[in-house]
Each structure stands twice: as C-alpha cells, then as structure tokens.
Amino acid sequence: xxxxxxxxxxxxxxxxxxxxxxxxxxxxxxxxxxxxxxxxxxxxxxxxxxxxxxxxxxxxxxxxxxxxxxxxxxxxxxxxxxxxxxxxxxxxxxxxxxxxxxxxxxxxxxxx
Amino acid sequence: xxxxxxxxxxxxxxxxxxxxxxxxxxxxxxxxxxxxxxxxxxxxxxxxxxxxxxxxxxxxxxxxxxxxxxxxxxxxxxxxxxxxxxxxxxxxxxxxxxxxxxxxxxxxxxxxxxx
Numbered sequence: 001x002x003x004x005x006x007x008x009x010x011x012x013x014x015x016x017x018x019x020x021x022x023x024x025x026x027x028x029x030x031x032x033x034x035x036x037x038x039x040x041x042x043x044x045x046x047x048x049x050x051x052x053x054x055x056x057x058x059x060x061x062x063x064x065x066x067x068x069x070x071x072x073x074x075x076x077x078x079x080x081x082x083x084x085x086x087x088x089x090x091x092x093x094x095x096x097x098x099x100x101x102x103x104x105x106x107x108x109x110x111x112x
Numbered sequence: 113x114x115x116x117x118x119x120x121x122x123x124x125x126x127x128x129x130x131x132x133x134x135x136x137x138x139x140x141x142x143x144x145x146x147x148x149x150x151x152x153x154x155x156x157x158x159x160x161x162x163x164x165x166x167x168x169x170x171x172x173x174x175x176x177x178x179x180x181x182x183x184x185x186x187x188x189x190x191x192x193x194x195x196x197x198x199x200x201x202x203x204x205x206x207x208x209x210x211x212x213x214x215x216x217x218x219x220x221x222x223x224x225x226x227x
Contacts, residue, residue: 032213043116043203043218044155051213090155099168100145100216104154 004093006103014111019081021106023074023091033074034092035065038105044090050074061085081110114138118204118219126227127196133189133222137206144187145205145216146179155203161187162209191224199226 003026013019025031032051036044048059055067065076076089091103117136125131137144146158157171161181172178176194181187191198201223205216 034215036218041220043220044205044216046215046217049213049215094213099160101157102155 004091004101004103006089006091006106008106009104010107010109012109012111013081015083016080019076019078019085019108019110021076021089021091021108023076023103024072025074025091025093026072027093027095029095031072031074032094033065033067034094035059035063035074035076036090036092036102037061038088038090040087047076081108083110083112086110116204116206116217116219118202118222120222121220122223122225124225124227125194127194129194130190130192131194131224133191133202133204133224135187135189135204135206135219137185137187137204138217139185140208141206141217142184142209143207143214143216144181145207146187146189147203147205148173149201149203149221151200158189158202194224194226196226199224 005024007022034049035047037047038044047063048057048065050057050067058064063078065074067074086109089106094100119134142163144161147155148158149155159179160168176192179189201221203218203221205218207214207216
C-alpha cells in the first residue's frame with residue numbers, strides 16, 4: 001500500500017537558520033512526489049514536484065527538495081528561513097494509478 | 113478568476129440539516145478532488161472525479177455524504193443530516209488530468225460548523 005510519512009508534527013527554527021521538513025514515502029513503481037504549503041485559512045499551494053531527473057528540485061519561495069531513492073525520502077529544505085515561512089507543510093505522492101496521497105502535515109514555526 | 117473557487121467560504125448550520133458545498137474548478141481541468149481537513153490536521157480524501165469516468169468514492173465516510181459533478185465542471189458535495197463531527201474545512205482541488213505528474217490546485221475551502 002502506498003503511504004507518505006511526515007515524522008515531525010512541528011519544526012521550530014530561528015529566522016535565518018536552515019529549515020528542513022522531512023518526508024518519506026512508500027510508493028509502488030516510480031514515485032511522483034510533491035510539496036505543498038498551507039497558510040492559515042487558505043487552501044494548499046503547490047511548492048515543487050519531483051518526477052524524474054535531477055534529485056535536487058527547486059521550487060517556489062526559495063524552497064528545494066532532495067529526492068533520495070535509497071532512503072525513500074523527499075525532504076524539503078530552505079537555506080535561510082523567514083518568519084513568513086511559518087505555515088503547515090504537506091508532502092504528497094501519486095501512485096501508479098494517479099491517485100494522490102498526502103502526509104499528515106508538519107507545522108513550521110519560524111521565530112524572529 | 114483563474115483559480116479554484118469554493119462557496120460558501122463559511123457555513124454554520126444546525127445538526128440534522130442538509131448542506132451543499134460548491135466547487136468551481138479551473139477551466140479545462142478534468143480531475144477534481146474533495147478533501148476534508150479537521151482543525152490543524154491533515155487531509156482526508158473524500159471523492160475524486162476524472163472526466164466522464166465513474167467517480168472514486170472510496171473516501172466518503174458514510175452514506176450521508178455524496179457528490180456530483182455536472183457537465184464535467186462544477187461539483188457539489190452534499191452532506192445530509194449533518195452531525196457535529198462533520199464540522200471541518202472541506203477543500204476542493206482540480207488538476208489538468210489524472211496524470212501522475214500534475215499538481216493539484218486548491219480552493220480556499222468551505223469552513224463548515226455544525227451547531
């Protein structure tokens with residue numbers, strides 16, 4: 001069965017420090033992986049995706065994610081976090097049928 | 113507008129009443145999803161439409177929940193005889209088609225409160 005795991009309910013980081021949000025997946029076949037961000041009282045916004053090719057994917061707002069096949073991970077990263085990055089982050093994956101599954105979400109809190 | 117539109121943005125109703133939630137997907141998007149999100153929680157898949165194919169209803173929590181999509185565009189999620197546990201944010205998303213690499217585009221949701 002397909003699954004997406006985000007092991008941390010919350011990540012706290014000081015502004016200016018690197019930010020990492022973890023995601024691991026279990027998907028049959030070649031994975032298609034996504035990251036979304038949700039600000040309060042809003043829907044999810046697409047950040048980036050991995051389909052194939054370069055393991056380092058760059059996305060919106062300075063975020064990037066690294067696909068690691070051996071560790072079945074797709075961690076989201078940002079070199080220098082901003083207070084405005086405080087939000088709820090979701091990792092997702094599609095299976096071979098195109099059905100999408102989200103992780104449980106990770107709350108990111110960036111303190112000034 | 114260019115994005116996914118959901119209405120109403122907020123809905124307060126009494127227990128036992130029926131409610132209808134509406135989703136207008138992005139024009140040309142053939143795939144449409146409904147999710148439920150409890151306060152500060154993750155997303156619970158409810159139902160998925162793809163073109164003229166039979167919908168994937170595997171996430172609907174009970175027979176009080178139903179959805180339809182008319183003309184391959186607008187979708188309505190109906191909850192009959194609402195219960196307090198139905199209180200949540202209901203999110204709609206659309207994508208260009210059910211291709212594995214297509215990201216979903218989300219509306220801002222309908223916040224449903226059952227008194």
